[in-house]
Amino acid sequence: MKKTRLYQVHKEAGARLIEFAGWEMPVEYRGLIDEHLAVRTKAGLFDVSHMGEIIVDGPEALALVQYLTPNDASKLLPGQIQYSALTTDEGTFVDDLLVYCLSVPDKYLLVVNAANTDKDFAWVKDKAASFKVKATNESDRYSQLALQGPLAQEILQPLTDLDLSQMKTFHFAYGQVAGIDSLVSRTGYTGEDGFEIYTLSEKPDVIWKAIVAKGEPLGLQPIGLGARDTLRLEAKLMLYGNDISDKTTVLEADLKWIVKFQKGDFLGKAVLEKQLAEGLKKKLVGFEVVDRGIARPHYPVYIGGQKVSEVCSGSYGPYVKKAIGLVYLPIEFTAIGTELEIGIRDKMVKARVVPTPFYKREKK
């Protein structure tokens, strides 16, 4: 199993470690619910060094990114970031990702899911062969920390030479954090304000410890993968393998906003255009459980006694204090308020389609 450069720090913090995508990662420190609420109300610090970083570099880097992803990367200036996807010919997902524009039009950083890094790199490299681009998998060189929560800026500002008040959401800049050269972006996977810090330093623990020292008196906690998952679900952020996959298209996943048909050709465009013209047959929606019970991944979903689907992500949401989840439903059953039944062990439990995200932070 791979270990991040922060492994020892997690051990010392008393984290419970589990295997995730080939990495030994902290799943929980003080307790999932405590950690979840800390991020919603104060701040939380995550080691997400397992995430993959792929750099595409060369005169046709933008052209390659435009071909691989449905969003319009030509809109990006250096220092800007875009949520997008790597799509197949079928308009389904190889992965979802963030595209960081390092230099126009020749250098982009693709941040991908840990579980998919090798697959994604092989995919990108294969497609890059027909472009004047070199793709490199930099994942093992980068450490990545995420500082998330309403107090994130207050905690990070004294530790960096960057003016964070000037950094907008989905923007990044190069600077120092605790004296370590870093790339800092205003991004995250929790539904909160916050930052992600990438560094090539061998000593990312210096950054970790400085943030903990500054943040703990204000209520910051280290956060494991357990709370990371419940935080992202409340915010309806996708998890590859649960909510999106190579079996579901970008439109079915209700991510039409990342599909820019006008921008030119891209992988899966024809299928997606056809799907849009003919109308979707199924779509990903959010539900909440009305009766007592928690819907988990793969639990069967029924409408009028007929099994129509299975739960994708499903969990208890510690902040919304409800059992929530996502499910692909036949399009005629996707209206808000539609009543569902979920098979939980030997019981049929009532649920209903609700608006998403389940949680949305109040803008200051």
Added chain:
Amino acid sequence: MYPENLYYSQDHEWLKIEGEEAILGITDFAQKQLGDIIFVDLPAVGKTVEAHQAIATVESVKSVSDIYSPVAGEVVQVNQEVAQTPELINRDPHGQGWILRLKIKDKSELNKLMKAGDYEKFLEGLEH
């Protein structure tokens, strides 16, 4: 740490014997492994159960775990308090966090269970 007056199973349940009946709960070790417990699915009173059969379910945010009855019997009472306030199991696993009460079918089955000292040794064995 583990009360002397309880019997313990390898699945981390405990039993407290009161005459022909037993109160059943999960051990402190089990609640720590599960983390924050947020849901308890209790059986109906009157349900009969064989030894080692699932009798209830507890859920933490991320996991679902069956609770097995260490002995055969019939459910005579369930703890409505833990149904309402599942975190009682985290707070007081060997006391207020009890789960249900069984009428024991055959008390000789208790001989197969561990006493506190043996259970503690069993736990030490798990850590290696």
